[in-house]
Amino acid sequence: MPSTAPKRALRREFLERIRRDLLARLLAAQPTHALFLHARKIPVDALAASAQDDYTLVYALFALLTSCDPALPTDLLDAILAIDAVATPSGHEQLRRLDTAKTLPQERLGDESLATVAWLDARTLFDQVRTAAKAAPAAAYTEYEAAARAPLTRERAKWEALERWLSDRMVERGRPAHCESLVTDLGREARIEFIFGKLPGTHELLDESLTRTQKTQVFTQRLLAFFDHGSCRLGAQGFVFQREAVRAGIGLHLFGDANHFSAAAIYSLDGLRDLDAALSVEGVPRVEAIELREICLRRVDAHVTMHRVAEKVDLRTTSCERDIREVLAAGGAVENAKLCLTLADGAAPGKRGRTVTIEIEPPGKLQMARGDDDVVEIVRELLAVRGYMRLPEHARSEAAVST
Secondary structure (H helix, E strand, C coil): CCCCCCCCCCCHHHHHHCCHHHHHHHHCCCHHHHHHHHHCCCCHHHHHHCCCCCCHHHHHHHHHHCCCCCCCCHHHHHHHHHHHHHCCHHHHHHHHHHCCCCCCCCCCCCHHHHHHHHHHHCHHHHHHHHCCCCCCCCCEEEEEEECCCCCCCCCHHHHHHHHHHHHHHHHCCCCCCCCEEEEEECCCEEEEEEEEECCCEEEEEECCCCCEEEEEECCEEEEEEEEECCCCCEEEEECHHHHHHHHHHHHHHHHCCCCCEEECCCECCHHHHCHHHHCCCCCCCCEEEEEEEEEEEECCCCCEEEEECCCCCCHHHCCCHHHHHHHHHCCCEEEEEEEEEEECCCCCCCCCCCEEEEEEECCCEEECCCCCHHHHHHHHHHHHHCCCECCCHHHHHHHHHHC
16 A cells, blocks of 8 residues: 555646546546545546546546555556556557557547557557657658669659558558648759658647647648659658658659668768778868767777767867777777868858758768758768768769769
8 A cells, every 4th residue: 555655756637638538447447446536535427527628536636646545556556657657659659550450449549548548458558568668769860772763753643642652651550641742852852741640649728718628639740851863862751660651652652662762871980980081171072171079989898988078179179089089999880970061162261161060870861951952962972082971883883884
């Protein structure tokens, strides 16, 4: 029986956002729980019948659950805390992903309500997610290499087929059946925006009378992809399943083969073993300086060290330099690096040119601002000259023929 505060705090908004009929089912799952709550003046039937924005009994329940009442059933509190841990966007994502048999309701439910249904009606599924519930993974960016050189089609019928196909992939993950694509040609590359719906979420709003109300809503999400006209590579951001859906979908519907694009070792940071040569501007057109701003090193003993400083300076001018050089000399590996390029773009005498920051994480991640096609061209040239980027097979073959 709990006589001290629970090890993990219960969120008040968790109880507020569960649909009332589901909260009542949870509390009445064991008859003894319902009797205990009734004795504490929290009748489960009345709670089930209350409006979603009526918090009277919800707040009484919250006060009871956090009161350290020695008679509070331990298994009830444990169940509520377990559901609260899964009631996150990440938990929602995993429940929808693992529910291949569609045992959970397909209606629009927020994180809290879906986790409660899973605990009540799909306990095996719930336990699978419970063991892995973590914060939602950050969206990343991956580049894929093309099997052969081919232009990006603008045929609308093919894009509409792609949108329908991606929409079906989103439905499989509990998202709405919606996908739009917007294509902007930036010169060297095409920028593709895919508009999807996020997972439903229950949010609290203030209406015009400043009364709190709740709505389970779906916000939109934009996923960016880039098609490089020169290398014919495709880049996509988002969660892993989104990037893979875009890769396969564009390949299938725009190029006729779901495997037209494949993950490959496009980028490499091996050149940083010779730090000064890798950061030299010799032979690199239109770049005045290259500074190392961040570096993540994996030592030979597998220990990982991230070097960065608050000031925007080259790490070679800081106290980090010695450790960086020693790790590289001992055979350590560079897992990712952030570089700052100063461009030779006609700045006035004594003035520093424009700066561009890029982040490279092998095998396929390159983060950079892509709004200026000229800057993209400069960065691509630098990556090729310094060996940070491997040319596609078809590009190497064409270069060999031309020579």
